[in-house]
Amino acid sequence: MSNPPNGAARPEARALLDALHPAMVALMDELSGVMFCAKDADGRYVLVNQVFVGRTRERSRRDVIGKRAVDLFVPELAERYESQDELVRTTDKPLRGELELIRHVGGAPGWFLTSKLPLHDADGKYVGLVSVSQDLRSGDADDATIQAMARLRGQVEDLLERGEVPSVADLAALAGSAPASLDRRVRRVFGLSPRQLVLRLRVDRAAHLLTSSSVPLADVATAAGFYDQPSFTRTFARLTGETPSSFRSRSRRAGS
Structure with a gap:
């Protein structure tokens, strides 16, 4: 993804571009089922x-x-996006797992899970945000299944926030379905098993803590539901390709 041809000369745009990691930006262009955008402070x-x-x-x-x-989307969508952006800006906190029905111009609507993260320059000043929206219609899941699985994801994230790591049986109880049925529904929407979904959300939580705080690695491990720091390091490295400490260091360098 090359630098944009228009608008990049504006100070607001330049500040945002300077805060983004080029490798991350290039990777976004390789994704076929994920909408990616970066907006400046304006x-x-x-x-x-x-x-x-x-x-x-x-x-x-x-x-x-x-x-x-407002220039690109129907008024209802544009208003929602701007409201989300303002929430991220004023609270300086990420927006995660927002279920949205996004209509393709001239086509059918699709369900997406949207997350938005604030970006800052080296002095800590807000310069904009990045947003990713994952297309949930990866298989033949109907709208009711997609909404139910999005709610389940939110419930898992709430449990992790409270320091609880749910089992597959817990997920089945939350979803009100048998484990075998739950497995089919989770795979249909997320392309993962229920156990893999929980693990991915734990790693997502760890990654957020690593990039947004100075919490010691041992505490990050605990907050993400790992027994100890070594097991956390092994799992994080296996799934992301780098250790938690190197992930944190690289993130800090990219933001400096």
């Missing part, structure tokens, strides 16, 4: 991938860069 799009363009009224990234949500 609410204008600075970077988008082609999947994002496909969900707008425009045909190319050149036509999207420099515009705001």
